[in-house]
Amino acid sequence: xxxxxxxxxxxxxxxxxxxxxxxxxxxxxxxxxxxxxxxxxxxxxxxxxxxxxxxxxxxxxxxxxxxxxxxxxxxxxxxxxxxxxxxxxxxxxxxxxxxxxxxxxxxxxxxxxxxxxxxxxxxxxxxxxxxxxxxxxxxxxxxxxxxxxxxxxxxxxxxxxxxxxxxxxxxxxxxxxxxxxxxxxxxxxxxxxxxxxxxxxxxxxxxxxxxxxxxxxxxxxxxxxxxxxxxxxxxxxxxxxxxxxx
Ligand SMILES: NC(=O)c1ccc[n+]([C@@H]2O[C@H](COP(=O)([O-])OP(=O)(O)OC[C@H]3O[C@@H](n4cnc5c(N)ncnc54)[C@H](OP(=O)(O)O)[C@@H]3O)[C@@H](O)[C@H]2O)c1
Numbered sequence: 001x002x003x004x005x006x007x008x009x010x011x012x013x014x015x016x017x018x019x020x021x022x023x024x025x026x027x028x029x030x031x032x033x034x035x036x037x038x039x040x041x042x043x044x045x046x047x048x049x050x051x052x053x054x055x056x057x058x059x060x061x062x063x064x065x066x067x068x069x070x071x072x073x074x075x076x077x078x079x080x081x082x083x084x085x086x087x088x089x090x091x092x093x094x095x096x097x098x099x100x101x102x103x104x105x106x107x108x109x110x111x112x113x114x115x116x117x118x119x120x121x122x123x124x125x126x127x128x129x130x131x132x133x134x135x136x137x138x139x140x141x142x143x144x145x146x147x148x149x150x151x152x153x154x155x156x157x158x159x160x161x162x163x164x165x166x167x168x169x170x171x172x173x174x175x176x177x178x179x180x181x182x183x184x185x186x187x188x189x190x191x192x193x194x195x196x197x198x199x200x201x202x203x204x205x206x207x208x209x210x211x212x213x214x215x216x217x218x219x220x221x222x223x224x225x226x227x228x229x230x231x232x233x234x235x236x237x238x239x240x241x242x243x244x245x246x
Contacts, residue, residue, distance in 0.1 A: 003132060004029055004046070005060045006071060008036045011085055012062030014112040016043060018136030022114060030063070054079040054099070058132060065089055072097060081128060083120075087156065088244060090145065091121045103129045106152030108159050111136035119151035149244055157240045161233065166191065 002025040005012045016026045020043070029046035030036050036045060055077035061084040063071060068086060079099035085107055095102045101124030107116040116137030122129045126141070133139035142148040166187050173183035197206050211218040224230075 004057050005062055007062035014109040015136045018111040018114045022135040024135055051076050053077050056080050101125045106156045108155050117155045119155055121148045153237050153240045
């Protein structure tokens with residue numbers, strides 16, 4: 001399937017790489033820029049000038065939210081699918097663009113490795129939308145704006161929260177005597193191990209299966225609880241959600 005991604009920034013390029021490695025034919029499109037030109041050769045490139053023919057295309061919008069009006073003004077025809085990954089953008093705003101299928105999705109830049117978690121809302125051919133979203137990660141459907149917004153904080157913002165956790169573990173490992181390179185290798189290995197553990201297990205069960213009575217792990221877990229780590233994450237997600245809802 002051919003996918004046209006409008007916007008070749010961090011998110012657009014991550015999805016382009018993921019979709020390409022999944023076997024999709026990818027076109028990167030946008031206004032003229034050195035960044036887009038530099039990708040010629042790696043991808044098919046389309047420079048958008050005034051009018052842009054969207055007829056029968058499967059389009060992913062990866063421009064800045066404030067550029068949505070620009071795209072609406074230059075889009076001509078009727079697309080097959082329009083999928084927006086723009087933050088703070090509703091399905092109704094996207095449905096104003098002429099297309100058979102519409103979706104909003106909030107992925108993350110792990111799309112590059114086809115590992116993004118992709119919450120979405122859609123109208124039209126859901127199977128077609130899922131086929132595209134599964135090309136750069138895992139699609140998860142939501143039916144209300146409230147639940148979609150909550151899920152989008154986990155996919156879009158929480159990777160930055162976990163980056164803080166990883167950075168703290170790196171520093172702690174260095175404090176314990178590891179050199180930075182070994183600390184980073186251990187932390188990245190830890191996150192890989194944890195991804196496998198969390199796949200089919202409740203987090204409380206993981207904790208309980210590691211903490212032995214009067215053991216070393218429960219000492220650390222108690223320190224984290226004393227520091228309010230659980231409340232800190234709950235408050236962080238709440239703060240991001242309030243900001244997202246404007
Ligand atoms: N980064 C993430 O982790 C993430 C996660 C989920 C969703 N998103 C969403 O993805 C979208 C892109 O984010 P990003 O991080 O990839 O940003 P970015 O790296 O700054 O890229 C923005 C893209 O939008 C284009 N653009 C900006 N203003 C424009 C305008 N007025 N007219 C036409 N094109 C314009 C830029 O073109 P030029 O190169 O010509 O400036 C560039 O291709 C945003 O809507 C964001 O909410 C991002």
